[in-house]
Amino acid sequence: METEQRALTGWGRTAPTVATVVRATADELGSDAGLSATVGARGAIARGLGRSYGDPAQNGGGAVIELVPGTDPIRIDSVTGLAHVDAGVSLDVLLREMVPQGWFVPVTPGTRFVTVGGAVASDIHGKNHHADGSFGAHCTQLGMLMADGSHRSITPRSDPDLWWATIGGMGLTGLITDVSFRMIPIESRHCVVDTERVPNLDALIEKMEASDHLYRYSVAWIDLVATGKHLGRSVLSMGNHATLDDLRELNPKAVASPLDFDPAVFPDVPSGVPNVLNRLAVRAFNELWYRKTPQRHHGTESLTGFFHPLDMVGQWTRLYGSRGFLQYQFVVPFDAVDTMRTIVAKIADAGHASFLAVLKRFGAESGGLLSFPKPGWTLTLDLPAGVAGLGQLLTELDELVLGVGGRHYLAKDAFATPEVMRRGYPQLDAWREIRDRVDPGGVWASDQARRLELI
Amino acid sequence: MMNAFDQPQTILVLGGRSDIAHAIVRSLASSALKTVVLAHRGGGPVEVDGLADSVAVHCVAFDAANHAAHEAFVAGVVADHGDLDIVIQAFGQLGGPEVNTDPTAAGDLVDVNVTGAVSSGLAVAGQLRAQGHGVLVVLSSVAGVRTRPSNFVYGATKAGQDAFATGLGHALAGSGARVMTVRPGFVRSAMTEGLDEAPFACDPSDVAEAVAAGLRGRKSVVWAPGVLRYVFAVLRIVPGFVWRKLDR
Numbered sequence: 012m013e014t015e016q017r018a019l020t021g022w023g024r025t026a027p028t029v030a031t032v033v034r035a036t037a038d039e040l041g042s043d044a045g046l047s048a049t050v051g052a053r054g055a056i057a058r059g060l061g062r063s064y065g066d067p068a069q070n071g072g073g074a075v076i077e078l079v080p081g082t083d084p085i086r087i088d089s090v091t092g093l094a095h096v097d098a099g100v101s102l103d104v105l106l107r108e109m110v111p112q113g114w115f116v117p118v119t120p121g122t123r124f125v126t127v128g129g130a131v132a133s134d135i136h137g138k139n140h141h142a143d144g145s146f147g148a149h150c151t152q153l154g155m156l157m158a159d160g161s162h163r164s165i166t167p168r169s170d171p172d173l174w175w176a177t178i179g180g181m182g183l184t185g186l187i188t189d190v191s192f193r194m195i196p197i198e199s200r201h202c203v204v205d206t207e208r209v210p211n212l213d214a215l216i217e218k219m220e221a222s223d224h225l226y227r228y229s230v231a232w233i234d235l236v237a238t239g240k241h242l243g244r245s246v247l248s249m250g251n252h253a254t255l256d257d258l259r260e261l262n263p264k265a266v267a268s269p270l271d272f273d274p275a276v277f278p279d280v281p282s283g284v285p286n287v288l289n290r291l292a293v294r295a296f297n298e299l300w301y302r303k304t305p306q307r308h309h310g311t312e313s314l315t316g317f318f319h320p321l322d323m324v325g326q327w328t329r330l331y332g333s334r335g336f337l338q339y340q341f342v343v344p345f346d347a348v349d350t351m352r353t354i355v356a357k358i359a360d361a362g363h364a365s366f367l368a369v370l371k372r373f374g375a376e377s378g379g380l381l382s383f384p385k386p387g388w389t390l391t392l393d394l395p396a397g398v399a400g401l402g403q404l405l406t407e408l409d410e411l412v413l414g415v416g417g418r419h420y421l422a423k424d425a426f427a428t429p430e431v432m433r434r435g436y437p438q439l440d441a442w443r444e445i446r447d448r449v450d451p452g453g454v455w456a457s458d459q460a461r462r463l464e465l466i
Numbered sequence: 467m468m469n470a471f472d473q474p475q476t477i478l479v480l481g482g483r484s485d486i487a488h489a490i491v492r493s494l495a496s497s498a499l500k501t502v503v504l505a506h507r508g509g510g511p512v513e514v515d516g517l518a519d520s521v522a523v524h525c526v527a528f529d530a531a532n533h534a535a536h537e538a539f540v541a542g543v544v545a546d547h548g549d550l551d552i553v554i555q556a557f558g559q560l561g562g563p564e565v566n567t568d569p570t571a572a573g574d575l576v577d578v579n580v581t582g583a584v585s586s587g588l589a590v591a592g593q594l595r596a597q598g599h600g601v602l603v604v605l606s607s608v609a610g611v612r613t614r615p616s617n618f619v620y621g622a623t624k625a626g627q628d629a630f631a632t633g634l635g636h637a638l639a640g641s642g643a644r645v646m647t648v649r650p651g652f653v654r655s656a657m658t659e660g661l662d663e664a665p666f667a668c669d670p671s672d673v674a675e676a677v678a679a680g681l682r683g684r685k686s687v688v689w690a691p692g693v694l695r696y697v698f699a700v701l702r703i704v705p706g707f708v709w710r711k712l713d714r
Contacts, residue, residue: 018642025470028599029642053597065470071549071598071642334682337470397682402471406497425470428498430520458599461549462467462475 012039012049019075022328023064024335025396025425028071028458032058036079037097037156037188046160046454049074054456057182059126060101063133064338065425066458067181073456076186078128087114092194093151098128098187103274103322110272110314114194115252117149121369123274123319128187133422134179134382138228138318141374145384146192147178148377154189158454162188176445179379181421183455183465184446197252199269201262201311202228204250208304212243212355215370216348219247223372227251228317234297235358235365235392236290243355245370246304253311262311274315279325286332286395290362297367334397339405340420342373342389347415351388354408358392361404368392380442383420391423402426421459429464439465467549468599472682473498474551478543480528480586481557482506485655486605488514489670490554493678495521501547505539506557530557530582531574536589549597552681553590555583555604555631558623560657565619572619579623584630591634594643602645603677604631608694611649612702614713635686646680648673649698650690666691 012035018027033040033049040046049055053073061068069075078099085108087094092114096105102116103123109115118130118137125135134147143149155163155177163185167174177184205226209215215231223229226249233245258266321327328336343350358365369391373384394401409431412419418435419427433439446455446466453466460466468474473496479487482504491502491514502523504512509527517523524547528539544550561575587602594600609617610624628647635645650673652664673690680688689695701709 016640018640023470026468026472026599027642028467028597029640030598066467071467072596073598335470396470402469402473402496402498409497426498427469429500458467462469 012045019058019061019069020335021063021065021068021425022061023337023396023425024328024331025337026066026458028066028069030070030073030075032075032077034077034079036081037154037162037186038081040076040186041156041160041162046156049076050454054454055186056455056457057098057128057132057186059099059129060124062122062125062129063422065423066462067133067421067424067460068129069458070456071458078126078186078188085109087112087194092196093191094194095152095189095191096127097189098126098131098154100127101125102127102130106314107272109194110197110200111270113196113198113270115197115314117143117193117195118146119318121319122322124322127190128182131178131187131190132180132182134377134379134384135422136373136384138230138371140384141223141229141372142227144374145179145377145379145382147379147382150178150190150192152191153177153187155184156186156188158185158450158452172445173449175378175380176442176449178377179382179421180442180446181381181457181459181465183457183460184449185455197270198255199253199258199265200272200314201253201258201265201269202250202314202317203253203257203261204248204310204312204317206304206308207247208301208306209245209247211241212245212352215243215245215247219370219372222249225249229371231370233355233368233370233390234301235355235368236294236297238359242359244301246301248317250312250317258311261309265311272314274319275323277323277325280327280329282326282329284329284332286330286334286397288330288395293365300367331395332397334395336393336395337425338391338393338423339408339426340389340391340423341408341412341417342383342385342387342420343412343415343417344385344387345372347417348388350411350415350417351390354390354411357404357408363394363398363401363404365392365394380438380445381421381436383418383422385418387417424459424463427463432463432465468551469498471496475499476501476503476547476549476551478503478505478550478553478590480505480530480553480555480590482512482525482528483656484556484605485657486650486653486670486673487554487556489674490603490677492516493671493674494552494681503543503547505543530586531577533581533585536586537592540586540589540593544593550590550593550600553594553600553602555587555590555602557582558605558627560617561620566617575619576623576626579620580626580630583627587630587634591638591643591645595638595641598642600643601681602631602634602643603681604628604645604647606631606647606649608649608651608689608698611698612709615710616713632687644684644686646677646685646688648677648680648688648690649694651694653690666694666697
């Protein structure tokens with residue numbers, strides 16, 4: 012067990028706090044001298060790879076636990092695809108081992124650099140949410156270290172309360188130590204992707220409604236700098252895993268070794284770079300990116316190119332300068348599509364440079380009491396934190412989102428208030444009741460939990 | 467907790483009737499602000515103009531000269547309201563002309579302006595260190611940069627408070643807690659009512675803007691107005707006979 016006092020932020024690099032970072036295995040923490048020795052009055056929270064944008068994996072003045080995987084961190088049943096993985100394992104490590112064996116994760120976010128534990132705690136979603144749901148929907152068992160120091164193994168049947176409070180529960184019900192979930196079989200490391208330029212928001216909404224169900228993966232990148240008749244112009248990208256037959260037709264060179272998977276990692280962006288993603292640069296980038304996309308394209312893309320393009324640029328968030336940035340993600344129900352339109356127009360009119368917003372249609376809820384996805388439209392955008400007036404804009408957007416029964420994603424949140432949380436998550440009280448039962452002493456705590464009065 | 471825009475949820479004001487502190491609270495107010503605790507000697511109701519109804523303003527009794535009580539006082543505020551995001555140390559007395567000659571009056575002034583600042587500052591620092599975040603904003607004064615003959619005792623107390631605050635800031639480096647020392651010039655407020663204005667006089671709102679900008683930039687020292695930094699770079703080295711002449 013190693014400890015170190017360190018300032019931590021989320022991926023957006025805003026609102027730092029100092030905590031005692033503890034690196035330990037689940038066994039070390041579960042021993043007599045483990046958890047109780049680690050946790051003081053300010054409690055403890057797990058931290059994976061720090062990819063939450065705000066403060067859920069920070070715990071000012073308390074302990075932050077970086078779980079070290081055990082000796083046999085990844086096991087898979089090669090017939091059923093049921094994997095049993097230590098919570099501290101990243102999707103990067105998992106995919107490097109599993110793709111060559113013909114397995115892919117059931118859900119991946121826009122980066123491979125998240126841990127399996129974080130995937131459960133945030134109940135993450137990906138481009139296939141409309142078809143496959145969130146990560147929690149694919150889990151069958153969780154190992155947990157509880158506040159009292161005991162180890163537990165739970166399933167949705169053995170303890171439904173704790174299960175659904177933990178899926179999407181931001182690590183506040185216990186430390187997730189290991190996870191069983193179903194991987195999906197793939198024939199190649201490629202996807203067959205249809206890419207299409209869409210001139211405006213109305214056309215995009217229509218297209219997504221009409222064709223989402225034909226693809227396992229679907230997402231649209233919107234240029235939020237464009238206004239007027241170009242409002243909401245976007246690139247729609249939809250795909251499926253490529254079969255060997257697909258490769259023979261579209262990418263014959265890849266047929267020989269279809270499952271080779273060794274994604275390149277380029278050098279980090281150096282620290283100390285000023286905010287170069289200013290309005291002018293973003294406008295130019297968005298324009299270029301829209302223009303370079305062919306009107307319509309059908310072909311193969313690598314898993315990395317399709318799912319994790321930003322992973323190729325290490326520490327890209329440094330491009331936002333020292334003040335950092337925040338990501339704003341919300342969902343509104345399908346019948347509130349007009350509200351979504353209003354919000355897109357408001358953001359575009361406000362003229363703040365947003366570097367590629369992402370629009371997606373969500374499918375069914377997972378059942379997690381604090382899980383974010385629910386049927387509707389979800390929009391995600393990056394905004395630099397150093398720009399005055401953005402808080403006011405986001406407060407207005409919050410009101411629009413909540414007014415139609417929408418809500419905000421806790422893994423992205425760095426701005427919500429207790430009121431916004433309460434209105435967006437009607438099951439918050441039910442969640443609190445379970446959390447108080449399994450952690451009466453308040454061992455699990457984070458900056459976000461304090462900020463949003465979750466605990 | 468601060469949000470991504472460094473907007474505070476909870477502000478504690480030591481010296482809760484200070485016009486400058488009220489202006490700072492207004493400049494830091496946003497939809498994130500939940501709680502403002504105004505601590506002052508009487509503890510009676512005080513209002514801060516221009517705050518939204520959603521902000522809960524609590525007034526509590528606080529005696530800057532009662533050093534022994536400061537640690538328990540801060541603990542009590544935290545027990546009631548949770549983590550402190552911003553603490554503004556705004557109490558302080560100007561003293562009448564007698565403080566320059568009357569040892570007892572001068573001692574009383576030191577008790578509040580210096581000893582009170584040190585003891586309450588340490589009590590706050592202990593809490594901020596324990597929570598791993600938070601900023602102590604200390605309202606110092608240019609009067610402490612070079613003491614003037616006409617109010618050298620007041621100036622000396624401000625020099626003491628200022629030296630404590632900047633030193634505390636260094637001592638807290640790496641803890642997550644920070645100190646921002648604010649050096650206003652002449653501010654038109656209740657404390658200076660009836661006094662002749664000095665050059666570069668400003669309003670509480672000007673100080674508040676400088677404080678808000680300083681917090682955004684994570685500054686350790688802020689001057690208000692900003693030009694005083696350069697003015698005092700010169701004034702602190704002019705010969706004594708010139709300095710005495712400048713003091714009307």
